Amino acid sequence: MKALRRPSTAVNALLALLIVGAAFWGWTLLKDTDSDTGANASGLRTLTVEQGTVTKTVEADGSVESASTATATFGTAGTVTAIKVKVGDKVTSGQLLARVDDTGAARSLDLAEANLDAAEDALGRAQDAGTDTSSATNEVAQAELAVDEAEAAVAGTKLTAPMAGTVTAVNGTLGGSSSGAEGSGFLDIADLGKLQITAAFSEADATELKEGQAATVTWNALQGAETTGQVVAVDPTATTDDSVVTYGVTVSLPNPPDGAKPGQTVTVSVITGNVENAVLINSAAVTTTGNRHVVTVVGTGNQQETRQVQVGLEGDDAYQITSGLTAGERVVIPTSTTTSSTSNSNNSGPGGFMGGGGGAPPGGR
Known part of the structure; x- marks a missing residue:
């Protein structure tokens, strides 16, 4: 019987060791999780003040268009007798595109030239006779003008x-009027090798735009297509549509992706502010009232201190702190913003950083 009891004692001892080990492993896992998320023993959600780059961008929808266009319009009204090109054809400067019936114009030119000959003959006779030639000279000038117009x-x-x-x-x-469709020329030509982007930015964002700023252009129809450009013009006057005020912005497109064509829709993102090597904190940790910005700093022993800070560039997800905080300090995420800040702390965006216990700042991913 003793021999039978000994294995049971050994098994029980082994089970006890396994239970203790599992409990220790679980405690360690929970501790590591709390450390990663920035939660401390009191249940506060915190972020660590970082040092990195703060970036601010503004964004709008836009479309691709040619940077060089022209409209071809007949100089003489008439019935179209020939159209020598079609949409998609490449043409050279000065190339013949279409004709209208020139019968009437040619007849008018013949008549004008005959009138000029008669006026010149009359001037010659007056000169030979030694009489006043002012009237004859005037007739010649009028006849020459008529010939020019007829030509x-x-x-x-x-x-x-x-x-x-x-x-x-x-x-x-063909067979229609030389004027073409109402409000347009007869033919439109564009240089498809020179493209640009036009976009409508909100009035608030437009105040931060100026020539020379860098822009990123993302195509909706071309998967993964993205390129860079520069703001080349901001409309001086606004456009109002259904009480929405926007300003037109033109962005250069020096290196369009393969497949880029006029009319395609794009998203334009323009960098309006960028500060490197800045002391920064996720904007969720800053409480703003008017021009006053405050944070709650967690010190030794979880002691909390409300502190006013000076904010520089207000980036997309992070604020530049110009005074009041130093890198490495911990600040509390207010309870009302815990949900949104938790989401922010798990995603790095332009001007933002990995939150929760001090993840990598922008540019250090």
Whole structure:
């Protein structure tokens, strides 16, 4: 019987050791989790003040367009007798694009030239007779002007390309009027090798935009397509649509991705502020009232101190602290923002940083 009891004692001892080991492992795991999330023994959610880069950006939807366009319009009204190009054709400057019936214009030119000949003959007779030539001279000048106008009318029956590029629209039809569609020229041409972006920014964001700022352009239709450009113009006047005020902004596109075409939709993000080597903290930890910014600092023994700080650049997710805090200090996330700040602390964004116990600052991922 003693021999039978001995194995039971050994098994019980082994089970006891396993239970103790599991309890210790669980305690260690919970401790590590608390450390990672910034929770302390009192249940406070905290963040560590970091040193890194604070970035502020503004964003708007935009579209791709050609940076160089032209409209070809007939100089003479008439019925279209020939259209020599179609949408998508590449043309050179001065190339013949279309014609209108030149019968009337040619007849007018013949008549104007005949009138000029007659006026010049009359001037010659007056000069030979030694009489007053002022009237005859005036008639010649008028006849020369009429010839010039008639020649221009004949030339206007031929539509030529004002620039090299690609035909993007044909607004008229064969046998139709030379004026094309109402409010447009007969043909539209664009240089598809020179593209740019136009976007409408809110009035608040537009106040921070100026020429030369860097921009990132992301395509909606081209998966993974992204490129950089610069702000080249901000409209001086606003556009109001349904009480929404926006300002047009033009962004250069020196290196468009493959497949980029006019009319495509994009998202434009412009960097309006950037401070490197800044003392920074997640904006969720800062309570702002008017121009006053305060944080709650956790000291030794979890002692809490309400402290006023000076904020520099207010970045996308982080604030630059110019005075009142030093890197390494811990600050409390107010209870009302715990949910949102917890989300922020697990994601690094422009100007933000990994939160919860002092993760890596921006640029250090």
